[in-house]
Amino acid sequence: MPRTDTAPIISLSGVSKLFGTFKALDQVSLDVREGERVVVCGPSGSGKSTLIRCVNRLEKHDAGEISLDGVVLGNTRASAKVIADTVGMVFQQFNLFPHLTVLNNLTLGPVRSRGMTEAEAETLAMKYLERVKIPEQAHKFPRQLSGGQQQRVAIARALCMEPRVMLFDEPTSALDPEMINEVLDVMAELASSGMTMICVTHEMGFARRVADTMVFMDKGQIVETAPPEIFFTNPESARCQDFLQKILPH
Amino acid sequence: MASFPRSARWLCLIALIPALGACSDRWGWYVVNPTTSSGWTNLTFLMSGLWYTILLSVTAIAISIVLGLLVALPGLSKNPFLRALNRIYVEIVRAPPILVLILWVYYGLPQAADIEISVFWAGVFALALSDSAFEAEIYRAGIQSIDKGQYEAAQTISLGYVDTMRYVILPQAIRRILPAMGNQFVYMLKMSSLVSVIGMQELTRKANELVTAEYRPLEVYSILVLEYLVLILVVSALVRWFERRLTEGEAR
Ligand SMILES: Nc1ncnc2c1ncn2[C@@H]1O[C@H](COP(=O)(O)OP(=O)(O)O)[C@@H](O)[C@H]1O
Ligand SMILES: [Mg+2]
Numbered sequence: 001m002p003r004t005d006t007a008p009i010i011s012l013s014g015v016s017k018l019f020g021t022f023k024a025l026d027q028v029s030l031d032v033r034e035g036e037r038v039v040v041c042g043p044s045g046s047g048k049s050t051l052i053r054c055v056n057r058l059e060k061h062d063a064g065e066i067s068l069d070g071v072v073l074g075n076t077r078a079s080a081k082v083i084a085d086t087v088g089m090v091f092q093q094f095n096l097f098p099h100l101t102v103l104n105n106l107t108l109g110p111v112r113s114r115g116m117t118e119a120e121a122e123t124l125a126m127k128y129l130e131r132v133k134i135p136e137q138a139h140k141f142p143r144q145l146s147g148g149q150q151q152r153v154a155i156a157r158a159l160c161m162e163p164r165v166m167l168f169d170e171p172t173s174a175l176d177p178e179m180i181n182e183v184l185d186v187m188a189e190l191a192s193s194g195m196t197m198i199c200v201t202h203e204m205g206f207a208r209r210v211a212d213t214m215v216f217m218d219k220g221q222i223v224e225t226a227p228p229e230i231f232f233t234n235p236e237s238a239r240c241q242d243f244l245q246k247i248l249p250h
Numbered sequence: 251m252a253s254f255p256r257s258a259r260w261l262c263l264i265a266l267i268p269a270l271g272a273c274s275d276r277w278g279w280y281v282v283n284p285t286t287s288s289g290w291t292n293l294t295f296l297m298s299g300l301w302y303t304i305l306l307s308v309t310a311i312a313i314s315i316v317l318g319l320l321v322a323l324p325g326l327s328k329n330p331f332l333r334a335l336n337r338i339y340v341e342i343v344r345a346p347p348i349l350v351l352i353l354w355v356y357y358g359l360p361q362a363a364d365i366e367i368s369v370f371w372a373g374v375f376a377l378a379l380s381d382s383a384f385e386a387e388i389y390r391a392g393i394q395s396i397d398k399g400q401y402e403a404a405q406t407i408s409l410g411y412v413d414t415m416r417y418v419i420l421p422q423a424i425r426r427i428l429p430a431m432g433n434q435f436v437y438m439l440k441m442s443s444l445v446s447v448i449g450m451q452e453l454t455r456k457a458n459e460l461v462t463a464e465y466r467p468l469e470v471y472s473i474l475v476l477e478y479l480v481l482i483l484v485v486s487a488l489v490r491w492f493e494r495r496l497t498e499g500e501a502r
Contacts, residue, residue, distance in 0.1 A: 161408065
């Protein structure tokens with residue numbers, strides 16, 4: 001269970017993001033505490049990706065304030081450092097480096113940006129490949145692996161940077177159905193180890209299992225924030241009820 | 251190398267044309283007849299330009315590959331000033347014909363900059379300069395073809411600009427642009443013949459000198475055509491071999 005007595009590790013207040021004149025995020029506020037598992041859902045185009053991409057500044061927000069481990073994000077060195085030290089991310093499309101072996105996908109970050117030796121980085125990489133249960137694939141190239149295996153490599157690659165927060169942007173949406181569970185299992189294991197996570201996903205079974213907090217977004221706004229017990233049984237807003245009706249099996 | 255025997259067959263066919271011509275009295279093959287001593291001397295004289303042709307082209311392409319990248323990178327920047335620099339360089343440098351650039355570098359530049367420049371380096375500089383604009387465009391297209399997700403993934407493992415380029419983007423881009431660069435190299439080999447006009451002792455210059463001495467342009471230039479043909483077939487095969495080697499790993 002997340003600690004409630006500490007300052008949040010991620011804090012967004014009144015965050016807005018414009019693409020041209022289109023408001024992808026509209027006055028979003030959200031606190032995430034160390035160890036908390038947040039699952040974000042909502043219709044396509046509601047701003048879920050934009051929300052988590054603002055947290056590691058893949059997108060730069062236009063208004064409001066985001067702070068990470070107490071550091072306000074912006075065009076500063078401290079901001080870049082806190083992101084590098086704190087946040088890992090997993091993408092829908094894996095974004096593995098196709099020209100590098102699995103092992104080198106994992107060691108690149110630790111060697112180039114953490115200053116580890118190749119040997120240290122390989123030990124670390126093997127540790128996380130064990131953790132995602134594919135150590136035997138270390139010397140293959142990404143395209144030789146199945147989608148589920150590739151996504152697990154991507155998770156291991158993020159973990160090799162030893163982040164305190166993991167962001168997942170629909171990590172199973174690009175996968176064939178039979179591979180979804182192997183990825184969700186790895187994520188659930190990660191959650192049970194105490195990792196702070198923000199997961200954008202429509203896998204509601206997974207959400208029920210691991211989420212401490214459910215967030216529902218629509219039209220760039222957070223419409224509902226609730227613990228899963230309440231969220232799934234008794235959501236407040238009509239839009240959220242509507243969405244759950246469509247997405248949950250009857 | 252599946253393509254080699256086929257190109258070899260073509261070569262034989264082409265070599266047959268002058269051989270047939272030998273029957274006609276229009277041809278005077280004696281000038282390059284390897285069984286006579288004067289013919290042999292003439293042949294070795296013609297081939298002696300090969301080394302300079304290769305050295306000139308290889309040096310020029312090596313420089314233009316580096317220069318092209320340095321020109322391409324600002325062109326991919328978000329900064330409009332840097333992008334403008336790239337455009338200006340590319341548009342200006344690729345406009346003049348290579349022959350004009352060679353003349354300008356060899357005769358003009360020493361006067362303008364008060365330096366001495368050898369025929370070889372004038373040739374290298376002119377070829378490299380001209381090619382760098384084309385290489386820059388090739389790099390730009392190659393780098394732009396790389397998915398934006400690759401940059402984002404690199405960013406999430408805290409790679410800076412230089413590391414992202416060096417370890418993530420360029421290795422992928424270069425695999426994609428290798429065929430285009432191979433073409434540029436072949437083009438460069440051909441354009442190196444223009445450096446003969448300032449007296450560079452490469453293949454074409456040698457042929458010109460022999461023609462002046464022997465008055466047998468048909469035979470001498472036929473040999474010259476063959477020399478370039480063989481050279482370029484070999485280079486194309488090498489480029490293809492290199493391409494295959496480089497893409498082997500991930501394609502398996
Ligand atoms: N780079 C971009 N440029 C313009 N519009 C964008 C960009 N990224 C996202 N958007 C728009 O912002 C809205 C929210 O996008 P996104 O955060 O990806 O939604 P979600 O992840 O919930 O599907 C969408 O309408 C999308 O079209
Ligand atoms: Mg999305």
